[in-house]
Amino acid sequence: MPKKGSSGSRPEKGGSASVLRAIRSSAEDIYSKIVARKKPSMKFPIRSLANVKYLPQRGFFEMTGQKKERTLTVNTVKTFAQTLRMIALSKELVEGDDIATKREAYYVSKNWEEARFSEQPESDTVMDDVEAYFGVNREQLGFIPEEKGGDIAGRLVVIDHDRDTGKELRIDCTKFGSGAYSIPITVEHLEFETGADFILVIETAGMFQRLVKHNYWKKANCILVSMGGVPTRACRRFIRRLADFKKIPVYVFVDGDPYGITNIYRTLKVGSGNAAHLNEFFCVPQARFLGITPKDIVDYKLPTHPLKDVDVKRAKDAIKNDPFIRHYQDWIDALEQLIDMGVRAEQQALAKHGLNYVIDAYLPQKLRHPERFLP
């Protein structure tokens, strides 16, 4: 397997050159075996939760190193050919500074004659294998997700370039009024300038719009990020690169319920279980949980909803099986407190005390003690 082209914590200068080198070297290896009449083979990391561990000093779900081998035989010839064509497509994309979604890649294969895919899940699997094989993220191979998501407002200048002229574009996120900067699907090429004290990552579009409308980022000297639910890959990668390069803390403000904690926050911070081969890039290990905590529900006398069975199951599952939650007694305690209280509270519940209580009281009070944030 080629060496990693880049790590999540280093700038991506020359990233595409190293990807191209890796592609060429693996192609030469396979080609030389074939002309020598030997059986070429490729080794892929096994992508599943069973092949995952959590080390807090590394900060994300990591693969433990189990691999599967694909050798060119009569039975594997079609998959082998498809894998090579997918790698060739990636080379074409990277060389041409182009992109393809998973779905587009599937349709491109319709011209690969015998190597064409008949269903998209087949091509997705091969793409995931190629990604894991090279140990880089899909975006660096020129493949992009279908969905985008994540809006930005506040003390940040994003530096991008015009594709045609190469001219630098300075995108000032303090100048969007009630609107916002929408994060592109790929973010590896972006650079940043900021004097912000922290990044505030928000679950709902409604809460984000409130903080934007009242220019909260001016008062708190921060960058506001709207995730709109579970953060997309691009959104996680954007926050990670920004926080790494500028060495600023990341505080997360989501609903006080098992979904907000174990799905939204956990995915942002350490990645997801079934995509362990790329958590290294798509997680934000420096994230800390500002609220809504179970303690906030009590301290701020928030209106609540009863926990549903599915919420309780989600919380109990996490305590029992999630390597991240299990690592922190604070999280086990918090989830057990939620289960005991039998309730959940949304971030909008603060509106009970007045629509702008969140700006005037809650956030300033919490931000006085970041050391008390949950891990």
Add this chain to the structure above:
Amino acid sequence: MPKKGSSGSRPEKGGSASVLRAIRSSAEDIYSKIVARKKPSMKFPIRSLANVKYLPQRGFFEMTGQKKERTLTVNTVKTFAQTLRMIALSKELVEGDDIATKREAYYVSKNWEEARFSEQPESDTVMDDVEAYFGVNREQLGFIPEEKGGDIAGRLVVIDHDRDTGKELRIDCTKFGSGAYSIPITVEHLEFETGADFILVIETAGMFQRLVKHNYWKKANCILVSMGGVPTRACRRFIRRLADFKKIPVYVFVDGDPYGITNIYRTLKVGSGNAAHLNEFFCVPQARFLGITPKDIVDYKLPTHPLKDVDVKRAKDAIKNDPFIRHYQDWIDALEQLIDMGVRAEQQALAKHGLNYVIDAYLPQKLRHPERFLP
């Protein structure tokens, strides 16, 4: 019922003043009846498909005028009080230039003692009644949706203002590189400058990103809008206001399937059935359907998927019951052609002919004949 504060086709200058006048006048009416020991009452339009008609010259689903009356009695006292408190909250929001989501409004009611709502659907219904009562859209009452959506790139300058300084902010959508301008939840206050020839509205984030990446808006001198599926209220309203003010055509590029046609496109163009009281504001009557048409599937030899039962049912339902589809023989024919062929095609299917075939061939060919676009 007060007169309409504004129409979808006129600028919103002084919109908030007329909303405040309408609120005060209805409050005075109710107050004077109460002090005269008469029973006050309010009349609300009935919000349902059965109370809807489609007139192409008007361009959207309209209510036919049936109303329900709510008179203050022992049985209605709680709902009546809640309605008045909701109107009072709206007045507070408009006066303070603030906003509240449906969910926040529900939580605010937790301090209304006996008039508090016990579930959010109750407060949503009262809010919808208030909106229909005043004949303005919810955003003008200070109430905003939870979700946002819609990204913009291309030949457009959006003019907004800094809330603190009042300073004009000119947001140039040609200067975002690979990123985009994210449409805010409320758009009534925005103004526009553009020399674009048309607005191209796109279903998927992936296709939008391809066109942005290749600066397609430069080549075609247009504005690109990403809906990301069924367009949100804010996205529809943004396109409508922009197209009205600048008198530029709107072309829609979605998947060639019953969902893309009867849900995404139909909702954008004429609004939705169950929100007929506000379609006047949240529709784009000038929208025309660029593709993917059933004819494109044949002409461009696109890879297809078989129609599922739910697709066939959706198409047949639309031909039978949808007043918009039924109005246009072209649409009935197109849906029947889809049903006959038994297949659907995604916009990404064009990638079969090469990833940038959509930019180099498909869009230029289609745009040579906008008169052939479906209505």
